[in-house]
Amino acid sequence: MTDDTATARPPRPQRGDELELHIESLAFGGAGVARWGDEEHGWVVFVRDALPGDTVRCAVTKRKRHYGEARLLEVVTPSPDRVPAKADHPGAPWQVMPYEKQIEIKAAQVEDALRRLGHLDGFEMLPIVPAVEQWRYRNKLEFSFGTDRETGELICGFHAPGSWEDIVHVEDCLLQSERGNAARRAVLEWARAHRYSAYDRRTQIGALRNLVIREGRRTGQLQVRLVVSDGVEIEAGSLHAAVAADSLLLTEIDTVGETTAGGTTSLLAGEPTIGEEVCGLSFRLSGQAFFQTNTEMAEKLYGVAADVAGLQGWERVYDLFCGIGTIGLSLASRSGEVWGLEIVEDAIADAIGNAKANDISNARFFAGDVRLALRELVEKAGRPDVVVVDPPRAGLSQKVVRRVLEASPKRIVYVSCNPTTLAPNAAQMVEEGYVLKTVQPVDMFPQTPHIECVAVLERGA
Structure with a gap:
């Protein structure tokens, strides 16, 4: 006897089932909260990218005893609070809500x-x-390299929501300054010109893993850190000419999983640190130092x-x-x-x-x-x-x-x-x-x- 029949509950949706739900609230972490079924036998469903007041069509991606998770397919009726998105990437999931x-x-x-x-x-x-x-406020961003599935071209951006392998390419990250965006595009163009490949976690083959760009908002200094697989050789001179960073660093990582921490970091050009100022004090920031973003x-x-x-x-x-x-x-x-x-x-x-x-x-x-x-x-x-x-x-x-x-x-x-x-x-x-x-x-x-x-x-x- 299953749990559902023992409690006289109707069968819950299975993975892949499509549902139409009304979003009631937001959970901590940002997912919309809906209830499938009646009040007595309701089952909580968390829907990524949905807002309170939305009626949505979604597909179940996870089925647990007390809750489920679903992927947004369509906003059938938008919430009165929903506003048009400005950024074309997944790094700003709440941008569809007014800031207030x-x-x-x-x-x-x-x-x-x-x-x-x-x-x-x-x-x-x-x-x-x-x-x-509200926009272009971050002094540090970490990007991932990937391969475009259709063209095979090297891309640089953010992981698609819920995916460890799909990368969403970014042209203009609205959380980053124009200068930071220019640096990211320069590194990508350099990497394409020199035919570097993205690291593939499935095959464990490929050179480029991540790109970390940090700015001193008060000093104007720029730090670029390229994260690569262990043993990858980088043409430092041409990279520095392409990006002109105050601090250009290389981190070699030998783990299978994706991380920008640890590994071995070396200085390719410029200084090992950049400066920043907060509360009237001056700080030097090394490549992996924690600093509020x-x-x-x-x-x-x-x-x-x-x-x-x-x-x-x-x-x-x-x-x-x-x-x-x-x-x-x-x-x-x-x-x-x-x-x-x-x-x-x-x-x-x-x-x-x-x-x-x-x-x-x-x-x-x-x-x-x-x-x-x-x-x-x-x-x-x-x-x-x-x-x-x-x-x-x-x-x-x-x-x-x-x-x-x-x-x-x-x-x-x-x-x-x-x-x-x-x-x-x-x-x-x-x-x-x-x-x-x-x-x-x-x-x-x-x-x-x-x-x-x-x-x-x-x-x-």
């Missing part, structure tokens, strides 16, 4: 995650900080973190997952001392260099896994008054949260790029006596479902 609606939904999703997933209440939800620029909104984000940290000039601040030191160094002038901790040794080297370049003497940075090294840092530096954490999308592990709680700071400033991982982390802290005071969403990524926020937790009396 985008930030309204993002703020609501942050609050919903905290209340529904974290079971948190009593905090102040501050108004979302909108983006300064929206310079103007990074300044807003760090300003929010500095304000809510409530520093009076004497506090000991820990900056965990500190990267190249951006947040910690921006807080140094308001602190007694700053201690940064980060697992990536190259990032720590950058952070130390950035502190010296900005004549900041009250900040120290150490390489180490927060999970293992935080206790040692407390023994060395003393207990922190304020801890700032800026973890990756996966959030903090329970063990890292326990280590932070052991350090017993008066205040925790949690900078999050994923409210669904912030919520359980904050709940764990609240269970141990902290109080979630305020949450401030900051929109770093217009035209996409991504949202940053800054949460403040204070130790209870």
Whole structure:
């Protein structure tokens, strides 16, 4: 007896079935949410690229017990909120919504995650900080090389939604500056002229994997990093002549999967780093250094973190997952001392260099896994008054949260790029006596479902 017959439910759609659905809301991550069937036996279906208010025709791509996923085939009746798309690529999935609606939904999703997933209440939800620029705001983009299925020509763009092998070619990425677009086109033309092929993950044959373009928005400097298969030889002189980057780097990767991280990076031409300026400070960015991809909104984000940290000039601040030191160094002038901790040794080297370049003497940075090294840092530096954490999308592990709680700071400033991982982390802290005071969403990524926020937790009396 199947699950469906046991519960007297009608048979659910199978993979490949076409459905006509009305989209009710948006899930975190951006997919439209619809319900197939009646209210009693309804089955939730997530439809990529669909908006609340749309009636759509879609094809089922995944069938699970409690939900399904579907690919949009046609918008039968558009939502009143739907607007024409500007970008002809999949890098801006929310561009079909007015910007005011985008930030309204993002703020609501942050609050919903905290209340529904974290079971948190009593905090102040501050108004979302909108983006300064809605288009051409990114200082870094990662593109993938591929092969046009019809012509066999080398192309460069983004992965098609839900695909690890199909590449959508991009002529003008509206999330990137005109200069960045020109650099990408120059590299592609160079690669075609020299008959380089795209790496094929199925056959594990081919030279070119990815192209990473980064700009110093405040300095005007350009960094181009070409990611290739291990052992591929590149004609550096002709490439540099074609793209004229301030920093031209080559990364060789020997893994089967696609990644721009790791491997061996060498300098082909120019300088190994480029400069950028945020919060009145200068930073040097190496090829694989983490830096917020929206310079103007990074300044807003760090300003929010500095304000809510409530520093009076004497506090000991820990900056965990500190990267190249951006947040910690921006807080140094308001602190007694700053201690940064980060697992990536190259990032720590950058952070130390950035502190010296900005004549900041009250900040120290150490390489180490927060999970293992935080206790040692407390023994060395003393207990922190304020801890700032800026973890990756996966959030903090329970063990890292326990280590932070052991350090017993008066205040925790949690900078999050994923409210669904912030919520359980904050709940764990609240269970141990902290109080979630305020949450401030900051929109770093217009035209996409991504949202940053800054949460403040204070130790209870």
